[in-house]
Amino acid sequence: xxxxxxxxxxxxxxxxxxxxxxxxxxxxxNVFLAVGLYDEITATPAxxxxxxxxxxxxxxxxxxxxxxxxNLAVRAAELLAAHHGISPAVHLHIAKDIPVAGGMAGGSAxxxxxxxxxxxxxxTKTPRAELLSLCAQLGSDVPFSLVGGAALGRGRGELxxxxxxxGDFHWVFAVADGGLSTPAVYxxxxxxxxxxxxxxxxxxxxxxxxxxxDPHALAASLANDLQPAALSLRPALADTLDxxxxxxxxxxxxxxxxxxxxxxxxxxxxxxxxxxxxxxxGTCRTARTATGPAPGAALLN
Ligand code: C5P
Numbered sequence: 001x002x003x004x005x006x007x008x009x010x011x012x013x014x015x016x017x018x019x020x021x022x023x024x025x026x027x028x029x030n031v032f033l034a035v036g037l038y039d040e041i042t043a044t045p046a047x048x049x050x051x052x053x054x055x056x057x058x059x060x061x062x063x064x065x066x067x068x069x070x071n072l073a074v075r076a077a078e079l080l081a082a083h084h085g086i087s088p089a090v091h092l093h094i095a096k097d098i099p100v101a102g103g104m105a106g107g108s109a110x111x112x113x114x115x116x117x118x119x120x121x122x123x124t125k126t127p128r129a130e131l132l133s134l135c136a137q138l139g140s141d142v143p144f145s146l147v148g149g150a151a152l153g154r155g156r157g158e159l160x161x162x163x164x165x166x167g168d169f170h171w172v173f174a175v176a177d178g179g180l181s182t183p184a185v186y187x188x189x190x191x192x193x194x195x196x197x198x199x200x201x202x203x204x205x206x207x208x209x210x211x212x213x214d215p216h217a218l219a220a221s222l223a224n225d226l227q228p229a230a231l232s233l234r235p236a237l238a239d240t241l242d243x244x245x246x247x248x249x250x251x252x253x254x255x256x257x258x259x260x261x262x263x264x265x266x267x268x269x270x271x272x273x274x275x276x277x278x279x280x281x282g283t284c285r286t287a288r289t290a291t292g293p294a295p296g297a298a299l300l301n
Contacts, residue, residue, distance in 0.1 A: 002044040004301055005117040007109035007145050008034040008294040009098040011171065011255045011262045013210070013218065016200035017225040020190055021156075025140070029200040030153035031163070031207070032144045035171055035292035039106060040095040040300070041073060041113030043121045053077040053088045059096035064179070072111035072138055077118050079134055084124045092117075101179020103230075103256030105141045112145035112297045120299055132160075141256075148296025150210055152202055167213020168291045169264060170271040172249065174240050174284035176259035180230060185257035188229035200225075219251035219264050230258030237261060240283040247277035 010032045018027035046054060052074050057065040069075060073092050081088035092114055098106035112135055119126045126134070135142035140157040150163040209217035231237055231254070240261045241252040248270055249263035261284070265271040271289040278287035 002042050003117045003120040003299060004040050004042040005113035005297050006038050006040050006300050007113040007297040008148055009037040009104040009106060009109060009290070010034050010141070010144060011104065011173075011292065012224060013222055014203055014206050015224045015226055015256065016202070017189060017197070018200045019193070019197040025156040026186060026189075027155065027200055028153060028157045029202045030157040031150070031202060031210075032153055033150045033165075033169070033210075033292045034144070034148040034294040034296060035290040036294040037098050037104070037173070037288060037290045039098050039109050039113060041110055041117050042093045042095070043077070043114065043117035044091045044093070045121065046089040046091050054091045055094070056091070057094045057096055061100045062096055064100040065094065065096060072107045072142070073114035076111040076114040076134070076138055079137060080115055080118050080122075080124065080126065083126070083130070083134060084122070086122060086124070090118055090121065099173070099175045099260050101181070102175060102260035103180065103254065103258045104173070104260055105145055105256070108139050108141040109145045109297070111135070111138045111142045116146070116297045116299060146297045149293045163207065163210055165210050165213060165293045168293070169213070169215055169218060170266070170268055171290050171292060172244065172263040172265060172271050172274045172278065173255065173288045173290065174244065174261040174263070174278045175286050175288065176234070176237065176240070176261075177285045178259070180233060180257055180259045182257040185226055185229045185233065188232055189226055192228055192232060215250055215264060215266055222251045222253050222264065224253045224256075226257050227254040230254045234259050236283070240278070243278055243281045243283045244274055247274045249274050
């Protein structure tokens with residue numbers, strides 16, 4: 001018997017970043033939108049007590065995924081087992097489709113999926129509020145991977161308020177060769193800061209654009225404070241953004257800490273043609289289309 005959870009990627013439609021806190025994190029106003037690129041995490045009972053849980057991974061980028069305790073999915077299974085005082089005897093398998101280290105919360109998605117799948121496999125029936133608190137211990141973006149849809153994240157991004165969305169938005173994601181380290185991008189953000197950094201705040205125009213589902217209004221209000229830092233570490237991303245803009249995207253931005261670039265388009269046809277232009281341009285490894293909002297982590301069986 002095994003249990004599989006499916007978990008979406010995310011794009012940050014607004015990432016407003018404050019100054020560094022004493023604990024090294026940054027206070028955020030982080031507007032997450034889940035999009036329909038998914039990882040699937042399967043939990044199967046392990047025959048013997050395995051410590052740490054065994055992890056395997058499949059998919060085109062599987063060779064870039066760590067299979068030891070540095071993988072958040074392994075830590076999620078261990079944390080849930082410790083929370084209930086049981087053994088983390090499990091084999092986790094990740095069928096990976098979300099870009100690795102790309103700023104689309106793929107690692108966080110795997111952690112949320114591992115929690116949900118193990119909770120079902122072990123029949124531990126963890127209440128939702130406890131699951132969310134375990135998610136927050138694993139990483140700032142993990143609670144959103146569980147919740148999906150759209151949400152405003154405050155604090156370091158883990159304190160969520162779900163947001164209403166009035167329609168489907170059509171996106172293209174340009175996947176770069178190689179990832180970017182999130183801590184390195186935040187360090188670069190600190191290095192580039194010139195004066196006092198204002199308190200992060202959600203944009204009323206952006207929240208209204210999500211509510212109405214109007215892609216032109218959303219395009220006018222997309223914002224990512226980490227984008228200059230990601231571009232400073234990876235200047236070639238400017239060519240990727242220019243290519244998508246020239247191909248007809250309504251707006252372009254780096255997704256989270258990058259290096260994946262996100263392009264908001266008018267409709268599905270426009271998304272397909274922007275993706276074609278990006279693939280042909282040689283400015284990215286590949287381009288994918290997806291719509292958002294997408295549902296959060298869910299069991300498939
Ligand atoms: O929470 P998570 O483990 O995903 O964060 C990874 C790193 O990203 C942190 O160690 C920190 O360097 C940076 N970070 C930050 N402020 C946040 C979220 C992440 O500085 N709000």
